[in-house]
Amino acid sequence: xxxxPQPPPPSLTLPAPPDVACDFCxxxxxxxxxxxxxxxxxxxxxxxxxxxxxPVLQKHELISATMPVGDKVCTEHRKLMDLCCxxxxxxxxxxxxxxxxxxxxxxxxxxxxxxxxxxxxxxRKQVQEKVQQREEELETIIQAEKNVKSSAQTSKADCAKAxxxxxxxxxxxxxxxxxxxxxxxxxALAQAGELKQRLEKELxxxxxxxxxxxxxxxxxxxxxxxxxxxISVAFQDFAxxxxxxxxxxxxxxxxxxxxxxxxxxxxxxxxxxxxxxSYVDFSLPPxxxxxxxxxxxxxxxxxxxxxxxxNLNLVDSCKMRPSPIPYPPHPNRFTxxxxxxxxxxxxxxxxWEVEWHARTLSVAVAYADANRxxxxxxxxxxxxxxxxxxxxxxxxxxxxxxxMKVPGSCxxxxxxxxxxxxxxxSFYQVSDQMLQIFEVQTVFTEPLHPGIGLNYEWYDTGVFxxxxxxx
Numbered sequence: 001x002x003x004x005p006q007p008p009p010p011s012l013t014l015p016a017p018p019d020v021a022c023d024f025c026x027x028x029x030x031x032x033x034x035x036x037x038x039x040x041x042x043x044x045x046x047x048x049x050x051x052x053x054x055p056v057l058q059k060h061e062l063i064s065a066t067m068p069v070g071d072k073v074c075t076e077h078r079k080l081m082d083l084c085c086x087x088x089x090x091x092x093x094x095x096x097x098x099x100x101x102x103x104x105x106x107x108x109x110x111x112x113x114x115x116x117x118x119x120x121x122x123x124r125k126q127v128q129e130k131v132q133q134r135e136e137e138l139e140t141i142i143q144a145e146k147n148v149k150s151s152a153q154t155s156k157a158d159c160a161k162a163x164x165x166x167x168x169x170x171x172x173x174x175x176x177x178x179x180x181x182x183x184x185x186x187x188a189l190a191q192a193g194e195l196k197q198r199l200e201k202e203l204x205x206x207x208x209x210x211x212x213x214x215x216x217x218x219x220x221x222x223x224x225x226x227x228x229x230x231i232s233v234a235f236q237d238f239a240x241x242x243x244x245x246x247x248x249x250x251x252x253x254x255x256x257x258x259x260x261x262x263x264x265x266x267x268x269x270x271x272x273x274x275x276x277x278s279y280v281d282f283s284l285p286p287x288x289x290x291x292x293x294x295x296x297x298x299x300x301x302x303x304x305x306x307x308x309x310x311n312l313n314l315v316d317s318c319k320m321r322p323s324p325i326p327y328p329p330h331p332n333r334f335t336x337x338x339x340x341x342x343x344x345x346x347x348x349x350x351x352w353e354v355e356w357h358a359r360t361l362s363v364a365v366a367y368a369d370a371n372r373x374x375x376x377x378x379x380x381x382x383x384x385x386x387x388x389x390x391x392x393x394x395x396x397x398x399x400x401x402x403x404m405k406v407p408g409s410c411x412x413x414x415x416x417x418x419x420x421x422x423x424x425x426s427f428y429q430v431s432d433q434m435l436q437i438f439e440v441q442t443v444f445t446e447p448l449h450p451g452i453g454l455n456y457e458w459y460d461t462g463v464f465x466x467x468x469x470x471x
Contacts, residue, residue, distance in 0.1 A: 020065040022047055032065040037080055040069045084112045136423070139443045144421045147347060177255070181248060287419070288351075291434050294417060299350040301342040301450055301467050306332040307372070308340035312454070319466035322456060337378045339453030341366060342467075346448045350418045353430055353468035354452055360391040361465060362453030363414050365425060367446040376401070379453050387453070388427045388438060390414065397438050406438045413468065420444055 021029040022044035032042035036051060038060035043051070051057040074081050074093035081091040087104035097106060107115075288294045302317045310333065313323035320340055327333065334340070339362065346365075354363050362378075366385035371377040379387035380398030388406070389396040395406035408429075414437075415428035423443045429435040456463045 297351040309338040321464040356465040360455035364451035365448040
């Protein structure tokens with residue numbers, strides 16, 4: 001297929017104003033820095049000096065020399081263009097208003113300047129917003145690059161370790177098999193040696209008796225032979241067996257069969273491994289919308305029993321409720337507020353749900369090194385945690401001790417979607433269509449641990465919060 005060259009995208013950079021030459025330099029005209037709207041001339045730094053020192057010239061209006069003064073003069077009346085004809089959208093001088101532009105709508109050049117500045121300020125604001133957006137996107141890509149590199153290094157190290165362990169296991173089995181073969185060889189050879197010695201001894205005895213019998217049979221003494229007529233030979237019932245001992249051929253066959261099975265397993269597994277590796281790229285799938293799509297990113301979580309507030313009892317590693325019996329002290333434990341973190345550290349797209357009944361629920365994510373003991377350890381009171389707080393019919397998002405009211409009502413089941421690479425944290429009312437409560441976009445610099453916090457009174461009943469279990 002022939003590909004046609006694409007036109008380059010429009011430049012976002014405005015062209016620089018052209019240089020304006022000084023009207024008073026006779027040799028090698030220097031660059032003008034100021035233009036006088038009274039003199040209708042442009043001056044370099046040297047020749048503009050009289051306008052700053054001579055009283056009469058000090059009254060003249062100086063502007064930056066961005067264009068030749070001649071371009072600001074009406075070509076017909078040779079006067080400064082100090083008006084704008086809004087009807088024709090054209091700069092004109094005062095005399096133009098009585099002939100060509102008679103009856104038109106005019107504004108002064110100063111009014112036009114202010115209007116233009118306002119418009120440029122709006123455009124600049126849009127550009128600044130786009131700059132901020134692009135900076136955030138760039139930061140996201142930079143962070144994603146770091147994550148890819150870190151993940152690749154970790155994966156290579158883990159895979160190298162797994163293969164090393166596999167190789168070590170195979171080598172260990174090989175060594176044990178060699179030792180087993182050598183031991184069996186030694187035992188079989190010992191048996192063969194013993195059998196060989198016994199056979200050689202019997203063979204010697206039989207040959208001696210054969211020689212003795214040969215001598216007797218050669219004698220011609222009838223009386224002597226008659227006396228030895230009853231001579232017989234007692235043979236020992238001794239034989240090595242029905243046949244030679246087994247060889248190690250069967251062992252080789254077993255190992256060959258094992259190798260064939262290992263090859264089959266590797267060939268069957270490799271396409272899945274290869275496809276999983278190929279999945280890693282910068283093209284993220286679109287954000288989910290329905291609950292079914294969110295559930296593709298479902299992440300089973302476990303409450304960390306070393307982090308929970310002492311009087312929060314954990315049940316089955318997924319549910320917490322108040323308890324009068326405190327947990328023992330631990331360096332990771334929250335001591336000021338009834339909250340807990342999960343063991344899992346998240347660095348990819350993840351989704352989970354929290355069910356609850358209390359005065360207030362905090363659904364949060366936090367870095368592992370978030371404070372556990374100070375007044376700032378409450379979720380959202382520091383720069384290391386983000387939380388959505390549900391209380392009655394009031395919703396509030398908090399980060400770095402800055403509260404933001406969120407419209408909407410509380411739900412007894414809150415869904416949380418984390419897109420770590422994109423820096424997006426979203427909260428939802430759980431339903432088939434998933435109603436978004438709030439979304440924040442930032443740049444995460446460390447793995448995130450999901451967290452849950454509760455607010456209640458000692459006399460409240462039925463207080464709990466739990467990680468929903470996917471059925």
